[in-house]
Amino acid sequence: MIDPLLSRTISAAFALLLLLAAWHKVAARDSFTVALGEYRLLPAALLPLAVVLIAGLEAGLGLAWLAGYGPGIVASLTAALLAAYAAAIAINLWRGRVHISCGCGFGGATAEHQPLSWWLVARNLLLGAVAVVATVPAASRDLGAYDWLTMTLALVAAGVLYSGVSQLLRNGAALASWRHPRD
Amino acid sequence: MTDALLVSNALLWCVVIVLALVVLALARQVGVLHERVAPAGALMPTTGPKVGEHTQPATYRDLGGTEISVGGPSADGRATLVLWVSPTCPVCKALVPTALSMAQADRLRLVFASDGDKLEQHQAYVRDLRIDGYPYVVSQAFGISHAVSKLPFAVLIGADGVLKSKGLVNTREHLESLVESMQSGIRSLQDFVGMADRQDDASLRGQPS
Numbered sequence: 001m002i003d004p005l006l007s008r009t010i011s012a013a014f015a016l017l018l019l020l021a022a023w024h025k026v027a028a029r030d031s032f033t034v035a036l037g038e039y040r041l042l043p044a045a046l047l048p049l050a051v052v053l054i055a056g057l058e059a060g061l062g063l064a065w066l067a068g069y070g071p072g073i074v075a076s077l078t079a080a081l082l083a084a085y086a087a088a089i090a091i092n093l094w095r096g097r098v099h100i101s102c103g104c105g106f107g108g109a110t111a112e113h114q115p116l117s118w119w120l121v122a123r124n125l126l127l128g129a130v131a132v133v134a135t136v137p138a139a140s141r142d143l144g145a146y147d148w149l150t151m152t153l154a155l156v157a158a159g160v161l162y163s164g165v166s167q168l169l170r171n172g173a174a175l176a177s178w179r180h181p182r183d
Numbered sequence: 184m185t186d187a188l189l190v191s192n193a194l195l196w197c198v199v200i201v202l203a204l205v206v207l208a209l210a211r212q213v214g215v216l217h218e219r220v221a222p223a224g225a226l227m228p229t230t231g232p233k234v235g236e237h238t239q240p241a242t243y244r245d246l247g248g249t250e251i252s253v254g255g256p257s258a259d260g261r262a263t264l265v266l267w268v269s270p271t272c273p274v275c276k277a278l279v280p281t282a283l284s285m286a287q288a289d290r291l292r293l294v295f296a297s298d299g300d301k302l303e304q305h306q307a308y309v310r311d312l313r314i315d316g317y318p319y320v321v322s323q324a325f326g327i328s329h330a331v332s333k334l335p336f337a338v339l340i341g342a343d344g345v346l347k348s349k350g351l352v353n354t355r356e357h358l359e360s361l362v363e364s365m366q367s368g369i370r371s372l373q374d375f376v377g378m379a380d381r382q383d384d385a386s387l388r389g390q391p392s
Contacts, residue, residue, distance in 0.1 A: 153193075171213050
C-alpha cells in the first residue's frame with residue numbers, strides 16, 4: 001500500500017509527460033517522422049502510420065492517467081511503452097548510430113536536437129520504474145488542501161528537474177561530439 | 184507545532200523549486216557556452232613540414248648524452264609530442280606540467296627540445312621542473328627542421344611517422360587541440376571553423392524558407 005498522495009502525484013506527472021509528448025509529436029510531426037525513420041526499425045512505408053499510432057497511444061495513456069485509471073493496466077502499458085523506447089534507443093546505440101536525434105524532446109516545433117546516449121536509456125527505464133510504483137494499490141485517505149499544494153509543488157519541481165536533466169544530456173552529447181569523430 | 188511543520192514544509196518545497204530552477208539555468212548556460220565558444224586551437228604556422236607529411240627519422244643527443252630518434256614510424260606504437268621550451272620563457276614553464284599530464288593521459292612519448300644558452304642553464308631547468316625522466320634535446324638543427332620561430336612550440340608525430348599537427352601553444356587548450364586534431368583528423372582550428380561555415384551554408388541552402 002502506498003499513500004494516495006504519491007499515487008496521485010505519479011498519475012498527474014505521467015498525464016503531463018505523455019500529453020506533452022503526444023502534443024509535441026503532433027506539432028512537429030515532420031521532424032518526428034524523420035527522427036523515427038532514422039531509428040531504422042520500421043519500413044519507410046509504415047512511418048506515417050506509426051507516428052499517428054505512437055502519438056495516439058501517448059495521448060490515450062495520458063488521458064487515462066488524468067482520468068484516474070492510472071494505477072493498474074495503464075501504468076503497466078506506460079512502463080512497457082517506455083521500455084520499448086529504451087530498447088529502440090539501445091538497439092541504435094549498439095549499431096553505433098549515436099548521432100541521430102532521439103525525437104523525445106518537448107522543444108515544440110523547434111525540435112531541439114537530442115542525440116542518443118545510454119543516459120536516455122537509463123532515463124526511460126527510471127521513468128518506467130516510477131510507473132510500476134503506481135501499480136501498487138493506494139491506501140485510502142482524504143486528501144486536504146495541503147496535499148494538493150504539495151502535489152502541485154512536487155509537479156513543478158519534477159518538471160524543472162526533468163528539463164535540467166535533458167539540458168545536461170544535450171551538453172554531454174555536445175562534449176562527446178568533440179571527442180569522437182562522427183561517421 | 185503542526186502549523187510550524189506545515190510552514191516549514193511549504194518553505195522547503197519553494198527552496199527545492201528555486202534550486203531546481205538554478206540547476207536548469209546553470210545547465211542552459213553551460214550549453215550556450217558550448218555553442219558560443221569555438222574550440223581553442225593552436226595557431227599553425229604555414230612554414231616548415233606540412234601536416235600529413237611523413238617525417239624523416241633524425242637522431243639527436245639529449246642532455247644526458249643518450250641518442251634519441253625523432254620522426255619516422257615509432258617502434259612502440261606511441262605518438263611523439265615534441266615541445267620546444269626555453270629556460271628564459273615563462274609561458275613554457277607553466278606549460279610543462281600540462282604536457283606531462285597530457286603525455287600520461289594520452290600515452291604519448293614526450294620529448295623536450297630547446298637550443299642556445301649554456302648547457303648548465305638547461306640542466307638546472309630540467310632539475311627545477313623535474314623532467315629528468317624525459318629526453319631533453321638541445322639542438323638548433325632540430326628547431327630549424329620544424330621551422331620553430333616562437334616558443335612554446337609543439338609538434339605531434341603519429342605512431343606511423345606522419346606529422347599529425349603542430350603549432351604555437353600558449354595554453355593547455357592549445358596543447359590539447361594538437362591531440363584532438365590527431366584523433367579527429369581535422370588539421371587545425373582554421374580548418375575546423377571553415378568546415379563549420381560550409382556546413383552552415385549547406386544546411387541553409389537545404390531548407391526551404
